[in-house]
Amino acid sequence: MNYLMSAVDRVRSWTDEEYGANLGVFLDEQPMLFSWLIRLSEEFDDDVHEQLVRSAMVLREGFRGMGLAVGTISDACITDVTTEVVEAFEALENEVEVIDLEVIEKVARSPFVHTEVRSFLHQELRAGLPRGEADQHNLMLVVDILIGCFEESVEQPGASGQA
Incomplete structure (x- = not known):
């Protein structure tokens, strides 16, 4: 079963009220991540930023669907x-002349998940993915x-504390 696609379908099926309620729960569960996403609002247009928040909720639902508890x-x-991802992208820039979305996915932490979330973003954004190469790279970062962040914060059975 593709848990991520099930999560995409679930998030897409939410009414405005359900989305608002789930957004409130997400804010309570992940206040620091939500704060980080809010700070990014200056870097992206409103539609892209809104879909980044929805993407985070898709990841939350996908991890839940797999039975993985994500700590705060x-x-x-x-x-x-962020440091790890930026360093990986900078190393990639030094290795290849042209960085396209397929090359980015090859160095992504989880290429399959990255591809699925990129596809979700592309389908959800009214104007499609940002046109500029730098804007696309920033979005993929x-x-x-x-x-x-979700992967690193998965709670390990028998472990105590937070990631």
Whole structure:
């Protein structure tokens, strides 16, 4: 079963009221991640930013569908994952002349998940993916950071504390 596609379908099926209720729960569960996403609102137009928030909720639903509990994503986790992802992208820039979306997906933390979230974004954005190469790269960086934060914060059975 493709848990991520099931999560996409679930998020798409929410009424405005259900979306608002789930957004409130997401804010309570992940205040630091939500705060980080809010700070990104200056970097992207409103439609892209809204879909980034929806993408985070798709990831939340996908991890839940797989039976994985995600602990509270900390600022330290966001910083660590951001550093790791940016360093990977910078190394990629030094290796290849042209960075397209397929090349980005090859170095993504989870290429399959990255491809699925990119597809979700492309379908949901009214104007499609951003036109500029730099804007697309920035969007894909954020997607990879979101995925990494969720992955790093999966609670391990028998472990205590938060990531």
